[in-house]
Amino acid sequence: MIDGNQLITWGFKPGKWFKDALVVANAMKTGGADDGMIFKALAELQPSEITMRTNGLPFSVLIDAENELEQANINSVIQHMDALMRVPTIKAGAVMPDACPSGSQMGTIPVGGVVACEDAIHPGFHSADICCSVQVTVFNRNEDPKRILDVVNRVTHFGPGGRRHGMIRVPAPIMDEIILNPFTRGLEEYADRHFGTQGDGNHFAYVGIQKSTGKPALVTHHGSRGFGAQLYKRAKAVAKKHTAIVAQKVPPHNAWIKASSADGEAYWKALQIARLWTRSNHTIIHDLVRNAMGMTVLDRFWNEHNFVFQKSDGLFYHGKGATPNWSGFSADDDGRTLVPLNMAEPILILEHTNNRDALGFAPHGAGRNLGRKAFLRENQPEIPKGIDARFYCGKPDLSELPEAYKNAASVRTQISKYGIGKVVDEIIPYGSIMAGDWEVDAPWRKK
Incomplete structure (x- = not known):
């Protein structure tokens, strides 16, 4: 034998x-x-060993530098992308105008990075903040923006953790899907407790006036909260296990789940559940504000980043801090894309362009030239005048002030220069709420 x-x-x-x-x-x-x-x-x-490419595939660089700091940032982004494009599943890549490095391990996909992969879903390419997204509701009444911010502050929660149990429940159809899927089963408590909450870091509620209508608008920015973070941990473990078998020389942060496998199909469905949960989470917060103020909705739409999309070519397009900007990217696509810049700047509304060099994506914001810690070491920013900037915990997070981000006008110029999107409307800022510096050992301060 x-x-x-x-x-x-x-x-x-x-x-x-x-x-x-x-x-x-x-x-x-x-x-x-x-x-x-x-x-x-x-x-x-015997399964053949999948190896890294000797040289990275070419990729689009849709970003300009106006000073040495920005050039150093771009150089770092390009180094990471060049290493990333050696991963054997990747077939195409692009860098958005808001690009900045997001990890120290070489080949970590940068914020503002997009890659198209064949038969592979890479959890590390969408990050733990699965389906981070923005939603806007334009209200059909000329209401004082200050009152809207006051109500937002009252009806939702910013910062770590969730609500007290039983206050707001996840809709039954979504919870049923969570229970049935092997990747999300057991995460019911995270899904329930974090439902109707905003999160921390750069997640915000922004109130302004829509330029085209003169009506007040609420924009929220957050992802799938603790529910998505736990889903990411599970997917990352499965991806590492799979890649260790078929491609031992591929770094763990570039690990993938074979999309056509049973695990891949289950994870794809889990991502759609996280997407549905997140969209519903935006909507419940907006509706809590609307109901509390007795207002009706004039317009509403949303779009996500930190997610994976499949096109008709069969490839899986991963956007890390990059927003889909091609028509029909989802069943609920509105034809418009929201691009927030910073709390003191208008939120841009783009018309879809499906730029091929950008792989159909647009930037998700203004991006950074320095990480949080590096920025705070070198700067003492102040809250901009004329903006009602609030921090839920009571202490400002200086790493989220406008000075911490790239020049908004420059990013907007690059969107136009590279044909990434056409600005068709804006939301003029009144003010915003963020979690703030909720504790001295916040995640970005830990070694």
Whole structure:
């Protein structure tokens, strides 16, 4: 009888495939095949090792530098992208005008990075903040923006953690999907407790006036909260396990789940559940404000970043801090894309352009030239005058003030220069709410 030790002696690499290989080998042995015939059959069964490319594929760089700091940022982004484009599943890539590095490990996808992958979903390419997104509601009444901000501050929660149990529940159809999916089952408590909340970091509620109508508008920015973060942990573990088998030389942060596998199909469905949860989360916050003030809705739409999309070419397009800007990217596509810049600047509303160099994406904001810690070491920013800037915990987060971000006018110019999108409307700022510096050991301060 042929066993695993015999296969190793013959030079085969151990792995999950050994189980099936031994069945074949012993069936052939029983049927009278000699060792040479068995070896040849097993050689065809042995999975081939997937390796990194020697050179990275070319990618679009749709970003300009106006000073040395910006050029250093772009250089770092390009280094990461060049390493990233060596990952064997990737077929195309692009860098948005808001690009900045998002990790120290070489080949980490930058914020503002887009990659198209074949038969692969990479959790690390959409990050733990799954389906981070923005939604706007334009109200059909000339209301004082200050009153709207006051109500937002009252009806939702900013910062870590969730609501008290039972205050607002996830809609039953969404919860049913969470329970049924193997990636989301067991995360019901996260989904429920974080429903109707805003989050921390750069997640905000912004109130302004829509330029085209003169009506007040509420824009919220957040992702799938603790629910999505836990889903990401599960997916990352599955991806590392899969890649360790088929492509041992690929770094863990570039690991993937084979999209056509059972795990891949289940995770794709889990991502759609997270998307539905997040869209509903935006909507419940907007409706709480609307109901509290007795207003009606004139207009509403949303769009996501930090997500994965599949096009008709079959590839999976991962946008890390990049927003889909092609018509029909989803069943609920509105034909417009929201691009917030900073609390003191208008939120841009783009018309879809489907720019091929940008792989159909647009920037999700203004981006940074320096990380939070580096910026705070070198700057002492002040809250801009004329803006009602509020911080839920009571202490401003200086790393979220406008000075921490790239020049908004420059980003807007690059959107036009590279044909990424056409600005068709704006939301003029009144003020915003963020979590603020809720504790001294916030995640970005930890080593």
